[in-house]
Amino acid sequence: MKYFSKQREENFFNVRVKSSGGEFSAAQLGAIQTLAETFGAGRIRLTSRQEISVPFIEEKNFPAVENFCAANDLELCPLGATLKTVTACQGREICRAGIIDAPKIAREIERRHGGKILPTKFLIGVSGCPNNCMKVDTNDIGIVGAVKPIRGELCNFCGACAKICPVGALTVNREKNLWAIDETCRHCGRCVKVCPKDLRGEVGYKIYFRDGKIFPFVRDETTLYEIIDAAINFFADNITARQ
Numbered sequence: 001m002k003y004f005s006k007q008r009e010e011n012f013f014n015v016r017v018k019s020s021g022g023e024f025s026a027a028q029l030g031a032i033q034t035l036a037e038t039f040g041a042g043r044i045r046l047t048s049r050q051e052i053s054v055p056f057i058e059e060k061n062f063p064a065v066e067n068f069c070a071a072n073d074l075e076l077c078p079l080g081a082t083l084k085t086v087t088a089c090q091g092r093e094i095c096r097a098g099i100i101d102a103p104k105i106a107r108e109i110e111r112r113h114g115g116k117i118l119p120t121k122f123l124i125g126v127s128g129c130p131n132n133c134m135k136v137d138t139n140d141i142g143i144v145g146a147v148k149p150i151r152g153e154l155c156n157f158c159g160a161c162a163k164i165c166p167v168g169a170l171t172v173n174r175e176k177n178l179w180a181i182d183e184t185c186r187h188c189g190r191c192v193k194v195c196p197k198d199l200r201g202e203v204g205y206k207i208y209f210r211d212g213k214i215f216p217f218v219r220d221e222t223t224l225y226e227i228i229d230a231a232i233n234f235f236a237d238n239i240t241a242r243q
């Protein structure tokens, strides 16, 4: 694997350290500081894929940098046509709007496919809810946490769910005993949070593909990974370089 990319400045190279689902530990940050001060110019940059880049490394230091990173739990990003670092927002562990554990899913995809050599580079990102802070629909595969509302028998047609819905997907009419949801639902789960009765939210995943196709609702994590595995394997077997 090659990790060092040539800089514009003669004889200097840049190396990138992967985050783990968008996270670094404090110990890793300390080690990256040492890395930049010992082998670079004491400078770091953040990349768009949640990596930390350390520039101004000289070729003679490549082995020492690789050894230092291996000894300090720092994973280097391979260059070229590979699965790039899987990005993730903070997800439900930290964010109040979060529906799924986005960092955990990113880590599992990394565990299955991290650094895999592919015909061209391949991007995957995970957003914890339909707010989609990570803009994952601009990746080759984007995963977004989703909630499917399911009405219970205790509904009294109060209309609170319809009132809070940001896209007007719900129609509630007490006189007609009508409760209906249409296809504009973006699976945000806000209606579930305000219901005083038994509106339930089934947690799942929306999957976006680069070509505009969407899996509207995937119910479980096992199926999610089966779809991701199949998509990456299809890409590896059927896409030619530069396609």
Ligand code: SF4
Pocket (backbone or CB within 6 Å): 089, 090, 091, 092, 095, 096, 097, 098, 099, 127, 128, 129, 130, 131, 132, 133, 134
């Ligand atoms: S996408 Fe949702 S869960 Fe993730 S940071 Fe944004 S609001 Fe929070």
Ligand code: SF4
Pocket (backbone or CB within 6 Å): 151, 152, 154, 155, 156, 157, 158, 159, 160, 161, 162, 172, 179, 194, 195, 196, 197, 198, 199
């Ligand atoms: S908020 Fe709950 S009880 Fe009220 S209309 Fe919606 S589903 Fe029914």
Ligand code: SF4
Pocket (backbone or CB within 6 Å): 147, 148, 149, 164, 165, 166, 167, 168, 169, 170, 181, 184, 185, 186, 187, 188, 189, 190, 191, 192
């Ligand atoms: S999940 Fe969100 S978009 Fe869908 S009906 Fe409920 S409030 Fe509206």
